[in-house]
Amino acid sequence: MGRPPCCDKDGIKKGPWTPEEDIILVSYIQEHGPGNWRSVPTNTVGLQRCSKSCRLRWTNYLRPGIKRGNFTPHEEGMIIHLQALLGNKWAAIASYLPQRTDNDIKNYWNTHLKKKLKRFQSAFQTQEPQLPGTTSTSSSPHYKFGNDDNVATQPQLTSTCYASSTENISRLLESWMKCSPISNPKHHDNDDNNNNNTSYHGGCVGEQDDHFETLMSFDNLNDHKESMVTTTCDSVEEDIINEGGNKVNENIDSMEEDDENNPPLTFLEKWLLDESTTSRQVTEEILRLPSMF
């Protein structure tokens, strides 16, 4: 039924990765570096995966510096705002949250934020009378919503637990990161910063694995993380405007500006995190948003 799979060959394994496969892949990348994915299946023994699967596994799960689960309020705000600005350009959005993968952000958006925003929109539309000089369409935030009708449940933040062999993988990664400068996947172009700081954060495999977290932590990480996470929306918007709406994944330095200008997102974040906020506050704050929203 449907389209033939890209790797529909005998001997090509699909489905969830095992810890053993992870170790093989990490070992290979430790030796050769990420990239040239085509050669990964042929040059590894016991890894019966297609190149795409290997790349995906690495970029979304095994790559050092990935933070999983427990999105912070700032991260949520960033995602919401960037999604409103960029649409479903998950890779572009992920470039502003280097610790998060595009897949993770996409999933989080689809399972949590979209529902939250829909509740937000409902509250906004049902409780707030029209303000003078506005229309319902012009005053509403231009967030896009899916057709989800089941929005009653409160989202839960869960961290993904992982199979047993993460310590082995972490050791491999640890030694690799100690010996070689990282070359990260291309779509996180701003990781040039990371290369300088060697600032990666662990936690790739869930909260339970404190050992992994410890192994993968580096001193400068938190500074870098803070600078990314507290990036103001204004600076992001400037990027987008300056670059004519093209993918905006460069110039991280410019993102380290102050966040004291009371960006328009602040209130939305507040509302999303504290749904007891009154709809009037929501309305007033949304109306102050720049026209491009």
Added chain:
DNA sequence: AACCTCTTCAACCGCTCTCGA
């Protein structure tokens, strides 16, 4: 306890983009 429904997210798929020959 058993069954059903819903939610989550890792992984897959096909399309598009990029780049070298």
Added chain:
DNA sequence: CTCGAGAGCGGTTGAAGAGGT
């Protein structure tokens, strides 16, 4: 300029677990 291979992206799927009846 054209073509092909490889890489990247965004949409979608489905297994597994949680929660409800």
